[in-house]
Amino acid sequence: MLLATVFSGPLGRYDPLKPDYSARYAPISAEHPLGTDGLGRDVLARSLAGGKVSLVVALSATALTMLLGCSLGVMAAGIGGVADTVLSRFFDALLAFPGFLLILLAVAVLGGGSAQTVMAMGIAGSPLYFRLARSFARSELRSEYVTAARALGASRSRQMLRHAVPNFVGSLAVQGASTAAAFLLVEASLSYLGLGVALPTPSWGNVLQDARSFLTRQPWAAVGPGLFLATASLSFQFISDGLRDVLDRRGLPALRVRAPSERAIIVRMWIWSLDDRLINVDLVESIELLEVYADGADPVQLEAGAVEPEVFELVAVMASGQETLLFDTEDVEVAYKAYESLADLVARGTTANGVPITKPISIIELIDTDMRTQN
Amino acid sequence: MTRYLLGQLVSLVLTLWVVLTLVFLAVRALPGDAATIMGGIDSSAESIAEMRRSLGLAATLSDQYVSFVGDLVQGDLGDSIRERRPVTAVLLDRLPVTLTLAAMAFVISIVFGLALGLAAGLRPGGFFDRLTTGFATVALSLPEFWFGFILILVFAVQLGWFPVLGLPPTGLSLRSSWHMLLPAVTLAIPRAAQLARLGRARVLEERSSDYVRTARSKGLSAGRIGRHIASNALPGIVPLLALELGGLLTGTIVVEQVFGLPGLGATLLGGISARDYPVVQGVTILAVVIYVGVNWLADVTQLIADPRLRAPA
Numbered sequence: 285m286l287l288a289t290v291f292s293g294p295l296g297r298y299d300p301l302k303p304d305y306s307a308r309y310a311p312i313s314a315e316h317p318l319g320t321d322g323l324g325r326d327v328l329a330r331s332l333a334g335g336k337v338s339l340v341v342a343l344s345a346t347a348l349t350m351l352l353g354c355s356l357g358v359m360a361a362g363i364g365g366v367a368d369t370v371l372s373r374f375f376d377a378l379l380a381f382p383g384f385l386l387i388l389l390a391v392a393v394l395g396g397g398s399a400q401t402v403m404a405m406g407i408a409g410s411p412l413y414f415r416l417a418r419s420f421a422r423s424e425l426r427s428e429y430v431t432a433a434r435a436l437g438a439s440r441s442r443q444m445l446r447h448a449v450p451n452f453v454g455s456l457a458v459q460g461a462s463t464a465a466a467f468l469l470v471e472a473s474l475s476y477l478g479l480g481v482a483l484p485t486p487s488w489g490n491v492l493q494d495a496r497s498f499l500t501r502q503p504w505a506a507v508g509p510g511l512f513l514a515t516a517s518l519s520f521q522f523i524s525d526g527l528r529d530v531l532d533r534r535g536l537p538a539l540r541v542r543a544p545s546e547r548a549i550i551v552r553m554w555i556w557s558l559d560d561r562l563i564n565v566d567l568v569e570s571i572e573l574l575e576v577y578a579d580g581a582d583p584v585q586l587e588a589g590a591v592e593p594e595v596f597e598l599v600a601v602m603a604s605g606q607e608t609l610l611f612d613t614e615d616v617e618v619a620y621k622a623y624e625s626l627a628d629l630v631a632r633g634t635t636a637n638g639v640p641i642t643k644p645i646s647i648i649e650l651i652d653t654d655m656r657t658q659n
Numbered sequence: 660m661t662r663y664l665l666g667q668l669v670s671l672v673l674t675l676w677v678v679l680t681l682v683f684l685a686v687r688a689l690p691g692d693a694a695t696i697m698g699g700i701d702s703s704a705e706s707i708a709e710m711r712r713s714l715g716l717a718a719t720l721s722d723q724y725v726s727f728v729g730d731l732v733q734g735d736l737g738d739s740i741r742e743r744r745p746v747t748a749v750l751l752d753r754l755p756v757t758l759t760l761a762a763m764a765f766v767i768s769i770v771f772g773l774a775l776g777l778a779a780g781l782r783p784g785g786f787f788d789r790l791t792t793g794f795a796t797v798a799l800s801l802p803e804f805w806f807g808f809i810l811i812l813v814f815a816v817q818l819g820w821f822p823v824l825g826l827p828p829t830g831l832s833l834r835s836s837w838h839m840l841l842p843a844v845t846l847a848i849p850r851a852a853q854l855a856r857l858g859r860a861r862v863l864e865e866r867s868s869d870y871v872r873t874a875r876s877k878g879l880s881a882g883r884i885g886r887h888i889a890s891n892a893l894p895g896i897v898p899l900l901a902l903e904l905g906g907l908l909t910g911t912i913v914v915e916q917v918f919g920l921p922g923l924g925a926t927l928l929g930g931i932s933a934r935d936y937p938v939v940q941g942v943t944i945l946a947v948v949i950y951v952g953v954n955w956l957a958d959v960t961q962l963i964a965d966p967r968l969r970a971p972a
């Protein structure tokens with residue numbers, strides 16, 4: 285399918301832009317496999333050419349979003365401090381908008397057109413990547429090999445770029461394919477509303493817009509682009525799933541150190557799982573989902589306030605649902621406890637101290653689908 | 660717990676404030692000048708200037724901002740430039756349509772989506788399950804409005820059961836709900852698909868838990884177990900319904916356009932094309948307030964509903 289759209293220029297027998305008034309609303313035939321539209325333009329040709337435009341827009345928007353979000357996220361993780369807080373708050377505010385509305389307004393502000401659409405989508409999608417990149421980066425920065433690099437005298441940026449980043453690029457790619465699928469649909473909606481790609485340049489969205497006006501006379505004009513859209517979107521999702529599988533198999537070993545402890549430890553975690561259980565930071569913040577008591581700490585005592593618990597906040601990245609990739613803590617006991625509770629979570633749905641958990645569902649997945657389905 | 664809720668409330672207000680400021684700036688940044696549009700191309704420079712003054716556009720940006728906030732606090736959203744009446748009135752006019760649409764879609768999506776999802780989860784890997792999952796995936800890969808087309812084609816054109824566009828001239832009424840059924844279904848499909856996936860996931864989780872094993876070993880019938888599973892699976896979905904609402908909200912923009920319904924979405928689009936700042940602002944503010952509020956409500960409800968989640972420390 286990709287090939288068809290890329291080469292749709294030379295392939296098309298009919299110029300997707302030139303009207304042919306003698307052949308208006310022609311039904312499906314061998315000559316016009318999908319019929320013609322109101323101006324006599326071949327629907328198939330327009331669909332193919334539109335595909336080129338739509339795909340370009342969606343892909344460049346994805347690239348932009350990832351670039352923007354990830355670079356800022358990595359920077360925020362590396363620099364920390366005020367810059368980090370400011371950036372985080374800013375992106376949180378962006379996230380307060382329903383996604384599609386944000387994009388709609390952004391496109392309206394920038395004026396319609398393909399370039400503006402790409403920019404708008406790029407901005408709207410970046411908070412997600414900011415968060416992901418930031419938490420990955422923070423988590424990686426605490427790990428052993430980065431510390432080793434630092435001990436060897438590597439500068440901060442070198443540590444980050446050469447050592448930390450390559451480890452999570454793959455996971456980001458998984459998310460990226462998913463976002464591409466979503467953007468495709470968003471672009472379709474925007475163009476349908478007339479705010480995206482401008483006529484007469486076709487894109488799947490505005491071909492559908494055209495089709496709306498003569499829906500009753502030429503139903504196939506709508507079906508064509510729709511099917512193309514679905515295929516493209518599905519392909520991206522499959523790519524995303526496929527990438528995830530590949531990454532999973534490479535999964536890193538879990539922490540296996542077992543340390544008995546007298547400390548009362550409470551661990552709050554941000555968890556990213558390649559198993560499509562990306563758990564929203566906010567959700568975890570507002571509902572302390574995982575409370576882990578180390579051995580030796582009596583829950584009753586804790587309740588009564590007799591023992592002062594130590595609270596740790598970690599980022600944990602999971603793969604294949606059973607093993608942890610990384611915790612951003614150097615405290616082995618804490619890490620062990622966190623791992624144990626994660627294993628609990630996966631296996632039984634309860635924490636070590638018997639509190640059943642309603643397993644939170646991926647909010648990021650929802651945000652993604654949100655953008656996809658909000659058109 | 661109260662302190663926590665208060666803290667949430669504060670951050671809610673702060674977020675709203677930031678968001679509103681962004682809306683203010685964004686709307687002012689829309690290209691095109693309302694005064695020129697209203698005055699017409701031929702009007703003289705003086706009449707345009709006059710118009711700008713009367714529309715409040717002549718003041719400096721910071722002055723405008725101050726009056727914006729002041730008005731907002733009093734609940735005044737300004738006057739629509741195109742229709743020359745208060746934005747609040749315009750919004751109230753169109754709100755019922757959108758609300759009815761959203762409500763219908765919400766109900767439909769919950770009833771069908773959850774039912775399908777739960778049923779699919781109870782017999783994983785079965786034919787029904789694969790059918791549902793497949794349907795859900797496909798449904799989420801298609802643009803929302805495309806379903807609208809299909810529905811229109813099949814039900815309105817071929818079968819003639821439904822009218823193709825708009826509401827009956829008498830406005831909202833019982834008969835109009837019939838008109839709104841197709842758009843509501845269109846709006847509902849992606850949410851239903853998402854809910855089906857979620858419901859199925861929740862049921863699958865529950866199935867592997869202890870009490871299910873116990874129940875099965877006790878010899879309970881599949882139906883009874885199913886009911887237990889379902890009632891335990893549901894609470895976990897509540898906060899996500901809030902996000903569904905968000906999607907519903909923005910979905911109405913396009914769906915109203917497809918079906919020609921005079922609701923808030925159409926108002927927003929009309930406002931954008933006419934450079935009617937106050938209207939665009941008003942609709943956006945309303946949408947954002949609803950969205951943020953609903954999310955906050957979802958958080959709070961989950962806290963209240965599940966006391967286990969109220970953490971010490």
